[in-house]
Amino acid sequence: MRGVILAAGEGSRLRAYSDRPKPLIPLLGLSLIERNILALKECGINEILIITGCYDAEIRDYLGSGRRLGVSIEYLHNPQWKLGNGVSAHTFQQAYRENEKYILLMADHVFAVDLLRAFIKEAEKLEQDRLLLAADNRLDQVYDVAECTKIMAEGGPQAKRLGKGLKDFNAVDCGLFADSGLLQKALAQSIDRGAYALTDAVNLLAAEGKVNLHYVNHYWVDVDDPAAYQHCERVLLRSLVPPKDGFISRTVNRKFSLRITRQLAATKITPNQMTVISFLVAAASAASFAFLNPLIGGLLAQLSSILDGVDGEIARLKFLQSSYGEMFDSILDRYADYLIVLGMAFAWYSSTHQTTAAMLVSAAALTGLPLSMLFKEKYRKLTGKAYVPEINDGRLHYLPANRDGRLFIIMLGGIFNQIPAALILLAAVTHLQCLFRLRAVRRVL
Amino acid sequence: MRGVILAAGEGSRLRAYSDRPKPLIPLLGLSLIERNILALKECGINEILIITGCYDAEIRDYLGSGRRLGVSIEYLHNPQWKLGNGVSAHTFQQAYRENEKYILLMADHVFAVDLLRAFIKEAEKLEQDRLLLAADNRLDQVYDVAECTKIMAEGGPQAKRLGKGLKDFNAVDCGLFADSGLLQKALAQSIDRGAYALTDAVNLLAAEGKVNLHYVNHYWVDVDDPAAYQHCERVLLRSLVPPKDGFISRTVNRKFSLRITRQLAATKITPNQMTVISFLVAAASAASFAFLNPLIGGLLAQLSSILDGVDGEIARLKFLQSSYGEMFDSILDRYADYLIVLGMAFAWYSSTHQTTAAMLVSAAALTGLPLSMLFKEKYRKLTGKAYVPEINDGRLHYLPANRDGRLFIIMLGGIFNQIPAALILLAAVTHLQCLFRLRAVRRVL
Numbered sequence: 024m025r026g027v028i029l030a031a032g033e034g035s036r037l038r039a040y041s042d043r044p045k046p047l048i049p050l051l052g053l054s055l056i057e058r059n060i061l062a063l064k065e066c067g068i069n070e071i072l073i074i075t076g077c078y079d080a081e082i083r084d085y086l087g088s089g090r091r092l093g094v095s096i097e098y099l100h101n102p103q104w105k106l107g108n109g110v111s112a113h114t115f116q117q118a119y120r121e122n123e124k125y126i127l128l129m130a131d132h133v134f135a136v137d138l139l140r141a142f143i144k145e146a147e148k149l150e151q152d153r154l155l156l157a158a159d160n161r162l163d164q165v166y167d168v169a170e171c172t173k174i175m176a177e178g179g180p181q182a183k184r185l186g187k188g189l190k191d192f193n194a195v196d197c198g199l200f201a202d203s204g205l206l207q208k209a210l211a212q213s214i215d216r217g218a219y220a221l222t223d224a225v226n227l228l229a230a231e232g233k234v235n236l237h238y239v240n241h242y243w244v245d246v247d248d249p250a251a252y253q254h255c256e257r258v259l260l261r262s263l264v265p266p267k268d269g270f271i272s273r274t275v276n277r278k279f280s281l282r283i284t285r286q287l288a289a290t291k292i293t294p295n296q297m298t299v300i301s302f303l304v305a306a307a308s309a310a311s312f313a314f315l316n317p318l319i320g321g322l323l324a325q326l327s328s329i330l331d332g333v334d335g336e337i338a339r340l341k342f343l344q345s346s347y348g349e350m351f352d353s354i355l356d357r358y359a360d361y362l363i364v365l366g367m368a369f370a371w372y373s374s375t376h377q378t379t380a381a382m383l384v385s386a387a388a389l390t391g392l393p394l395s396m397l398f399k400e401k402y403r404k405l406t407g408k409a410y411v412p413e414i415n416d417g418r419l420h421y422l423p424a425n426r427d428g429r430l431f432i433i434m435l436g437g438i439f440n441q442i443p444a445a446l447i448l449l450a451a452v453t454h455l456q457c458l459f460r461l462r463a464v465r466r467v468l
Numbered sequence: 469m470r471g472v473i474l475a476a477g478e479g480s481r482l483r484a485y486s487d488r489p490k491p492l493i494p495l496l497g498l499s500l501i502e503r504n505i506l507a508l509k510e511c512g513i514n515e516i517l518i519i520t521g522c523y524d525a526e527i528r529d530y531l532g533s534g535r536r537l538g539v540s541i542e543y544l545h546n547p548q549w550k551l552g553n554g555v556s557a558h559t560f561q562q563a564y565r566e567n568e569k570y571i572l573l574m575a576d577h578v579f580a581v582d583l584l585r586a587f588i589k590e591a592e593k594l595e596q597d598r599l600l601l602a603a604d605n606r607l608d609q610v611y612d613v614a615e616c617t618k619i620m621a622e623g624g625p626q627a628k629r630l631g632k633g634l635k636d637f638n639a640v641d642c643g644l645f646a647d648s649g650l651l652q653k654a655l656a657q658s659i660d661r662g663a664y665a666l667t668d669a670v671n672l673l674a675a676e677g678k679v680n681l682h683y684v685n686h687y688w689v690d691v692d693d694p695a696a697y698q699h700c701e702r703v704l705l706r707s708l709v710p711p712k713d714g715f716i717s718r719t720v721n722r723k724f725s726l727r728i729t730r731q732l733a734a735t736k737i738t739p740n741q742m743t744v745i746s747f748l749v750a751a752a753s754a755a756s757f758a759f760l761n762p763l764i765g766g767l768l769a770q771l772s773s774i775l776d777g778v779d780g781e782i783a784r785l786k787f788l789q790s791s792y793g794e795m796f797d798s799i800l801d802r803y804a805d806y807l808i809v810l811g812m813a814f815a816w817y818s819s820t821h822q823t824t825a826a827m828l829v830s831a832a833a834l835t836g837l838p839l840s841m842l843f844k845e846k847y848r849k850l851t852g853k854a855y856v857p858e859i860n861d862g863r864l865h866y867l868p869a870n871r872d873g874r875l876f877i878i879m880l881g882g883i884f885n886q887i888p889a890a891l892i893l894l895a896a897v898t899h900l901q902c903l904f905r906l907r908a909v910r911r912v913l
Contacts, residue, residue, distance in 0.1 A: 345913065346851070354839075382813075382827060389834055400848075404849075461795065464792065464795060468790065
């Protein structure tokens with residue numbers, strides 16, 4: 024299946040926000056059109072065709088053959104883009120391969136990858152004589168309904184009528200289509216009649232009952248004006264928080280990490296570089312503890328915990344996830360934990376005469392650190408399912424024994440200069456969690 | 469598919485070895501017939517029918533409804549078992565359900581579970597008008613060929629002729645059949661003619677070209693006499709060694725653990741109990757080190773390493789594997805490692821004045837212990853494949869950083885009273901292995 028991206032318009036309303044052509048306006052590190060291309064690639068669509076109009080040269084220069092993005096890009100230019108987006112969409116007729124099914128989307132819309140994936144899955148099953156249109160019937164959640172093309176839907180669901188000015192409607196158009204040639208015929212027909220908007224052609228098909236609707240369940244934003252741009256940034260950032268996040272991570276760390284990610288998105292910094300930075304901050308925390316500056320040590324530990332979220336956020340935001348990155352992150356996290364606890368142990372040991380107590384407690388804390396990950400990965404091996412503390416641990420998940428909780432304990436220990444207490448607590452929660460889990464899974468495994 | 473087990477004969481040649489009915493003779497903790505039932509269950513066959521003869525009451529009393537083994541068992545008795553095993557096999561005709569496909573096997577044969585699994589897989593594809601017979605054409609590996617029923621095979625492969633006294637042959641009969649009624653008809657025919665052996669009926673079908681052969685690739689033993697019994701013990705024990713075993717495990721530990729498993733097989737000791745015993749021996753090793761008896765500490769560490777193999781061996785030998793057992797074992801192994809290294813650290817720390825060196829080296833050794841498992845489990849998550857050190861580590865796999873190697877280092881450290889050197893070596897190999905692996909998988913992930 025090819026992906027056809029409509030990038031012909033002028034996008035004058037975003038002019039005030041950036042002087043680049045609208046599809047090339049950067050949003051959190053990727054231009055709008057790049058984000059669409061990478062999202063399609065994530066869904067398995069590697070053949071892209073871009074219909075240009077107003078900014079033909081700029082877009083070609085920027086994206087080229089698509090090699091940089093790992094896809095193949097072709098271009099079609101519509102010199103008559105000013106007439107309407109239906110004329111631009113119809114330009115694709117020149118490159119259309121008989122009976123081909125393709126996805127058509129707007130360059131200036133941002134879609135959740137999961138939305139595209141679900142849509143493409145349904146498109147694959149679409150009959151030849153139907154057009155599939157992504158529609159959103161969660162009207163209370165749709166941003167700026169006034170600006171949307173409305174849909175009156177019925178039955179299956181099918182679109183009955185579409186229009187920006189529709190009074191009676193129960194969904195809105197998301198700017199995402201799947202077609203097997205039907206739309207191109209309708210476009211020819213409607214252009215013949217002097218109606219140049221894409222909606223005109225879709226309306227022709229809707230009148231014949233040929234427009235199937237796919238109701239979306241994930242976010243999408245039509246980035247039309249500065250307010251929508253800012254809304255889209257917020258939505259994208261929010262989407263970076265995993266559905267099941269640790270308690271401290273959710274309530275504390277993400278508040279900061281998302282801000283940092285927002286700032287770093289436009290830079291060239293990679294997720295693996297962020298992993299290293301987070302590790303170095305942890306090493307600095309360890310050194311601060313060891314050189315008897317627990318306040319700085321504690322704060323740096325928490326900063327490292329926050330930065331530990333940023334690498335994943337940048338990876339998800341900019342389509343830079345990799346297995347190696349995940350492995351690198353999880354090993355470096357273990358070393359970061361180890362170093363900080365060693366720094367604390369050294370502080371305790373060197374500043375008091377409780378050497379045996381310091382040794383034993385520190386050993387207990389050190390050995391407790393990797394248990395949570397060990398248990399979770401083994402559980403995954405044995406059951407094929409992820410062990411999600413927020414679900415599988417039951418009440419136990421309030422025990423701050425996962426990484427966000429552990430580093431929070433360390434921060435508190437540093438701030439209040441209670442290193443022995445923090446180490447005792449760390450040792451207790453990590454080992455207790457492991458033993459409780461071992462007992463709890465007895466029934467499950 | 470039902471499993472039909474032929475357990476009608478007297479098995480007089482094993483009388484000398486045990487006074488129990490042959491199918492009930494225990495071999496490494498399970499009677500021959502129990503082993504077959506549990507192996508069938510492992511392959512998804514839960515409906516068992518046993519044809520008894522000589523020892524009807526004894527077998528029924530011993531196995532009952534099969535509930536204890538987690539299967540359902542029915543019985544058919546052939547009072548005329550003395551006539552021949554064909555007559556016994558034909559008893560099944562009474563319980564045969566029209567068009568049913570069933571597996572027929574000899575109670576006194578021992579089959580590798582993988583052999584049964586492959587056979588059943590092929591049996592599922594067998595046409596209605598064919599008999600499938602498991603045959604072994606690895607004649608140089610077959611135990612006591614003289615005692616076997618020989619097969620002259622050709623083509624597909626199909627059996628042309630069978631017979632114990634066959635001069636020309638290229639395979640032997642493993643005593644394992646899959647039938648869809650054809651065999652029952654042939655048995656009726658051959659019994660009518662006064663030929664009472666199972667082989668007689670199979671020969672009738674072979675002459676018509678209706679006996680397909682399945683060549684086996686795993687072990688099987690016809691436990692016919694004391695020598696075969698001992699051979700079977702050896703084969704079963706050998707099969708307990710995983711195909712990819714660590715170097716120390718393969719060359720040292722298994723030599724002892726298999727002997728221990730052999731002794732413990734007949735007892736009621738469970739794999740999880742063995743896991744606990746192995747852990748307690750590790751704890752005793754830790755205490756010995758801490759109380760400055762490194763020789764005993766080192767030897768107990770190695771004993772614990774050996775016993776760590778026994779739980780898995782008993783589990784595989786007696787069909788007692790469980791996910792919980794694996795989880796329990798892997799967590800307790802970590803604790804065992806931790807305790808021993810702590811015992812060594814305490815010895816170093818309390819017997820010299822090198823407290824800082826002892827602390828740092830011990831911390832490095834402690835933190836290195838779980839890295840191998842952490843890495844391997846994460847690798848499995850990311851790739852869906854097991855990380856097998858003997859394959860994936862390349863030359864690095866000679867680094868004694870996996871559990872068998874680590875405990876061997878500890879033993880040497882104890883025996884030669886070189887605790888600091890052992891801890892330094894432990895720290896070095898574990899962390900180096902982790903860093904090398906992290907570098908090596910960069911290309912793979």
